[in-house]
Amino acid sequence: MPTLLVAILADQLLREHPALTYAAAQADHSDIHVVLIESQARLQLRPYQRHKLVLVLSALRHYAAALRAMGWQVSLRTADSWRAGLSDACAQINPDSIVTMAGAEYNARRAQERWATWFGRPVVVLPNRQFLAADVPAAPGAKRQTMEAFYRGMRTRYQLLLEPDGSPVGGSWNYDAENRKPLPKNTPIPPVYRYPSDAITQQVITEIAAYPDARGDATTFGLAVTHAQADDALERFIRERLPDFGRYEDAMAADEDVLFHSVLSPYLNLGLLDPLTCARAAEAAFRAGLAPLTAAEGFIRQIVGWREYMYRRYWELMPGLRGMNAWNATRPLPAWFWQGQSGMHCLDTVIARVWRTGYSHHIERLMILTNFCTLAGIDPVAVNEWFLAGYIDAYDWVMWPNVSGMGLNADGGLIATKPYISSGAYIKRMSNYCAGCRYDPAVRTGPDACPYTLLYWNFLLTHQPRLQANPRMGPAVLGLRHVDDDQRSAIQTQAVIWLERLSEGTEQ
Numbered sequence: 001m002p003t004l005l006v007a008i009l010a011d012q013l014l015r016e017h018p019a020l021t022y023a024a025a026q027a028d029h030s031d032i033h034v035v036l037i038e039s040q041a042r043l044q045l046r047p048y049q050r051h052k053l054v055l056v057l058s059a060l061r062h063y064a065a066a067l068r069a070m071g072w073q074v075s076l077r078t079a080d081s082w083r084a085g086l087s088d089a090c091a092q093i094n095p096d097s098i099v100t101m102a103g104a105e106y107n108a109r110r111a112q113e114r115w116a117t118w119f120g121r122p123v124v125v126l127p128n129r130q131f132l133a134a135d136v137p138a139a140p141g142a143k144r145q146t147m148e149a150f151y152r153g154m155r156t157r158y159q160l161l162l163e164p165d166g167s168p169v170g171g172s173w174n175y176d177a178e179n180r181k182p183l184p185k186n187t188p189i190p191p192v193y194r195y196p197s198d199a200i201t202q203q204v205i206t207e208i209a210a211y212p213d214a215r216g217d218a219t220t221f222g223l224a225v226t227h228a229q230a231d232d233a234l235e236r237f238i239r240e241r242l243p244d245f246g247r248y249e250d251a252m253a254a255d256e257d258v259l260f261h262s263v264l265s266p267y268l269n270l271g272l273l274d275p276l277t278c279a280r281a282a283e284a285a286f287r288a289g290l291a292p293l294t295a296a297e298g299f300i301r302q303i304v305g306w307r308e309y310m311y312r313r314y315w316e317l318m319p320g321l322r323g324m325n326a327w328n329a330t331r332p333l334p335a336w337f338w339q340g341q342s343g344m345h346c347l348d349t350v351i352a353r354v355w356r357t358g359y360s361h362h363i364e365r366l367m368i369l370t371n372f373c374t375l376a377g378i379d380p381v382a383v384n385e386w387f388l389a390g391y392i393d394a395y396d397w398v399m400w401p402n403v404s405g406m407g408l409n410a411d412g413g414l415i416a417t418k419p420y421i422s423s424g425a426y427i428k429r430m431s432n433y434c435a436g437c438r439y440d441p442a443v444r445t446g447p448d449a450c451p452y453t454l455l456y457w458n459f460l461l462t463h464q465p466r467l468q469a470n471p472r473m474g475p476a477v478l479g480l481r482h483v484d485d486d487q488r489s490a491i492q493t494q495a496v497i498w499l500e501r502l503s504e505g506t507e508q
């Protein structure tokens with residue numbers, strides 16, 4: 001019988017890992033060595049939010065314990081790098097071959113291709129089973145599938161919210177138009193549930209608290225770290241939040257971190273939760289009369305639509321996606337993204353939330369953070385770096401298509417069909433941020449002008465011909481008809497000064 005080394009990456013904590021199933025069919029349990037690595041190089045690659053580090057490390061250690069309890073021989077190793085850790089494991093175990101599952105991230109997969117050379121033995125790389133959509137890039141020159149077409153295909157393939165004849169339940173594939181309500185005052189919101197830390201998590205918190213360059217307070221960690229806890233988080237979401245998820249999906253509130261969102265992305269992205277299980281749970285809640293169709297459809301669209309679409313587009317566009325900069329945005333990220341204050345209530349609240357919790361919901365990521373960065377012409381690489389450091393659910397495969405694609409339109413529209421930009425008016429309509437702000441979202445120029453509003457009109461003026469050519473942006477550009485020459489020049493003059501100060505890091 002051969003000796004096999006099963007190498008499981010830290011974001012592949014699957015209940016039924018294909019590499020284990022494969023190995024069990026080839027060798028006796030006693031000849032299979034499962035290797036998990038805590039790579040110090042990876043953990044300290046950037047100034048990560050400590051909650052993310054605690055989550056990843058604690059989940060990994062719990063996974064190792066769960067595999068041991070199932071009878072696997074597990075070696076959980078701390079190493080300077082993944083390569084060093086696996087090299088030591090090979091020297092010690094001397095396996096006939098290595099079995100692994102393809103990484104979700106580009107760099108991980110490129111490294112796996114080199115393992116055979118690095119470690120001098122055959123490597124079996126199994127297809128990635130964490131996603132429902134294939135990661136095979138479309139043939140060169142193939143017409144790009146829109147997200148909506150992709151999503152309908154996924155609903156059909158996985159028989160989600162369908163009538164027996166294959167048509168969508170309720171007669172429509174998409175209820176997005178009904179899911180854009182601001183939050184009425186005094187809406188009761190379920191409290192965010194926190195999972196108590198056991199001895200493993202406590203130990204990880206102590207270790208991560210000592211990382212010199214990491215950010216945030218590890219001791220306030222309360223995320224799920226096991227499959228059972230992630231299942232519980234899903235159940236609680238379905239019961240407590242899903243019914244209102246759809247209607248308030250785009251709403252923002254200064255004093256609420258989560259509203260009716262699920263906070264399931266950290267678990268999905270680590271393999272603790274399976275996307276189809278989440279989608280089916282939402283459908284079951286709808287069919288049992290516990291959630292409206294608009295909510296269940298909206299949630300399912302996020303999971304089997306957007307999430308899978310982003311993964312697929314990542315693989316179609318890598319590695320070029322990292323270098324795309326369609327708007328030639330070169331301004332450095334303002335220092336106050338890391339520390340300090342911008343003076344804008346919405347931005348300061350969302351940034352503080354990220355360093356406190358590692359989370360903000362989709363519309364805050366899109367319409368507060370990347371909206372600002374697009375309007376201010378911030379370098380996409382710097383924005384990606386910040387998101388990768390700050391968020392508990394950030395991984396290369398999901399960050400680049402969301403930040404560079406959907407958020408900054410740096411891909412020139414290869415992922416989303418229009419730049420997601422707005423003035424302060426949108427923020428005022430969808431949130432209560434503006435009430436606590438020194439700026440006025442309705443004012444374009446002068447000392448009270450909301451920077452979003454100033455920079456939005458400046459962006460339209462600067463890029464008018466290009467925006468006009470986009471059918472989805474045409475109506476926004478038409479608004480310029482009502483801006484006379486004096487106003488145009490005032491907007492552009494003030495924007496130049498504002499942006500210069502931003503680059504210099506001067507107080508606004």
Ligand SMILES: Cc1cc2nc3c(=O)[nH]c(=O)nc-3n(C[C@H](O)[C@H](O)[C@H](O)COP(=O)(O)OP(=O)(O)OC[C@H]3O[C@@H](n4cnc5c(N)ncnc54)[C@H](O)[C@@H]3O)c2cc1C
Nearest residue numbers: 261262263264265302306307361362365366393394402407
């Ligand atoms: C600028 C920007 C950065 C983002 N960075 C990340 C990231 O680092 N990691 C990440 O998982 N998502 C990212 N997203 C997508 C989305 O914002 C998050 O998945 C979502 O906010 C996670 O919170 P939630 O679990 O409460 O989501 P919910 O609102 O409850 O949505 C349910 C699930 O749908 C999935 N989902 C929805 N939209 C997307 C999307 N566009 N891409 C991928 N999955 C999606 C997530 O798995 C999420 O858990 C980003 C979006 C933007 C605009």
